[in-house]
Amino acid sequence: MKKHELVGMLDTMKGFDPEKAKVKLEQYATDSRAAVEMLFIAGFMHDDIAGHHVIDLGAGTGRLAISSLHFGAVDAIAVEVDRDAIAVARENANEFGVAGRVHIINSDVHHLPFRPATGTSPLDAGCTIVMNPPFGVKRKGADVRFLESAMNSAPRCCKVIYSFHLKNEGNRTFLKRKVEKRGWQVDALFQVRMTLPRLYTYHKRDKKQIDADIYRITRATNS
Ligand code: SAH
Numbered sequence: 001m002k003k004h005e006l007v008g009m010l011d012t013m014k015g016f017d018p019e020k021a022k023v024k025l026e027q028y029a030t031d032s033r034a035a036v037e038m039l040f041i042a043g044f045m046h047d048d049i050a051g052h053h054v055i056d057l058g059a060g061t062g063r064l065a066i067s068s069l070h071f072g073a074v075d076a077i078a079v080e081v082d083r084d085a086i087a088v089a090r091e092n093a094n095e096f097g098v099a100g101r102v103h104i105i106n107s108d109v110h111h112l113p114f115r116p117a118t119g120t121s122p123l124d125a126g127c128t129i130v131m132n133p134p135f136g137v138k139r140k141g142a143d144v145r146f147l148e149s150a151m152n153s154a155p156r157c158c159k160v161i162y163s164f165h166l167k168n169e170g171n172r173t174f175l176k177r178k179v180e181k182r183g184w185q186v187d188a189l190f191q192v193r194m195t196l197p198r199l200y201t202y203h204k205r206d207k208k209q210i211d212a213d214i215y216r217i218t219r220a221t222n223s
Pocket of ligand 1: 026029031057059060061062079080085108110131133
């Protein structure tokens with residue numbers, strides 16, 4: 001499938017229900033172009049998707065999880081705390097005929113049980129984390145906390161995390177330091193523009209554009 005076809009497909013997916021969307025969880029469906037860009041970078045520039053299990057943290061409506069299957073992921077594990085969002089993700093997975101390959105886990109990312117204490121995990125074949133976490137606009141620090149939980153809970157097989165964050169120099173320096181403290185490193189940054197649709201009552205405009213970075217974060221040591 002071509003890039004623009006995939007963007008078109010994502011545009012037809014169901015978004016958050018405005019009646020049920022939760023601003024404190026910073027629920028916005030990931031911009032279709034930005035989502036495809038992330039998977040394109042992960043899948044084609046770095047070979048991190050085909051044949052891998054993909055874990056989507058804060059999966060929301062399931063856009064990243066579902067589209068990873070189009071880049072050859074074995075399956076996708078979608079972790080989401082909000083049941084209303086999960087209902088939408090389930091609907092989207094059904095609609096796109098991939099419900100059997102999208103495993104939904106209703107959990108807070110800060111309480112993840114991915115890393116088995118001993119022995120092997122079925123994920124040991126290779127897995128990649130993708131995520132569009134809250135940007136920490138409504139709850140300061142939510143973005144970095146999310147990233148820290150991703151690094152903490154990443155199964156041993158997971159060598160790489162792709163994550164969207166607000167683009168600004170201060171954020172880049174801060175996140176880089178946080179990542180390195182945990183034995184990971186920011187391997188590359190890619191800039192994208194995201195359109196946020198009008199979803200919450202305090203929004204004045206129909207849509208808003210923001211600049212974001214896609215972070216590629218890899219394990220620097222045996223953390
Ligand atoms: N990629 C998703 C949107 C991500 S928006 C899509 O395209 O629909 C951020 C998501 O993170 C929201 O769905 C929100 O409910 C979820 N979230 C926020 N805090 C969370 C937490 N602590 N644990 C799990 N999910 C969380």
